[in-house]
Amino acid sequence: MVWLPLESNPDVMNKFLEKMGVSSAWKLIDVFGLDSEALAWVPRPVLSVILLFPCSEKYYEYSLIQQKEIEQKGQEVSPDIFYMKQLISNACGTIALIHSIGNNIDRLDISNDIVKSLFADAKNLSPIERGNLLQTAAVGRDALHIANMHQELAKEGQTELNPNEQVNHHFVTFVHKDGVLYELDGRKEFPINHGATTPDTLLEDAAKVCKDYIQRESDDVNFTVMALTAAES
DSSP: OOOOOOSSSSHHHHHHHHHOOTTTTEEEEEEEEOOOHHHHHHHHHEEEEEEEEEEOOOHHHHHHHHHHHHHHEEEEEETTTOOOOOOOOOHHHHHHHHHHHTTSTTSSOOOHHHHHHHHHHHHSHHHHHHHHHHHHHHHTTHEEEEEHHHHHHHHHSSSOOTTTOOOOOEEEEEEEEETEEEEOOOOOOSSSEHHHHHTTHHHHHHHHHHHHHHHHHHTOOOOOEEEEEEOOO
């Protein structure tokens, strides 16, 4: 199966969350600015931040430098972080959502038994083994269920899709875990520890990293940021 890319569209992604059984108390919303005034309008609490950014040579060069520095210096990574490798092209939107859910499973009140089973099965697996849950029939209906959801919702986007067209944008997720801000990018070798954060400052601390992404691509405006946050009543 060739996966179609998901749009950075809260309406589409919220349908995905709904199908995954996430409580309606939580919604993805657009974050329209990264300065303090714009961030102040985002409802709290925030459970994750998702960034869509252009994949340029600068991104790949920086990622390689970052990887080598971490391999040389080391980093602490919580054993409780849920991280999945991306083994399927165009699956980054779904993996970004899975990272958001998997690292907040205790707060999202999941009602979908298949999804509960998927995360229970994946809890003690390696990142590559978790990636294989989507790539293979390792968990039978579970993998097929999420693949079908992805395809169905990818077709709901506003952009005409061509499965053979090169996709030049990528999703990453930022979450808080055990006092640390983690960047979760399924195409990197490991989670990235960005230093201390708290549930209350996750949005602001993630915004700083998003600004770094934008600064490295100062000639490109194709960035979007979303937050998984408490739904406004």
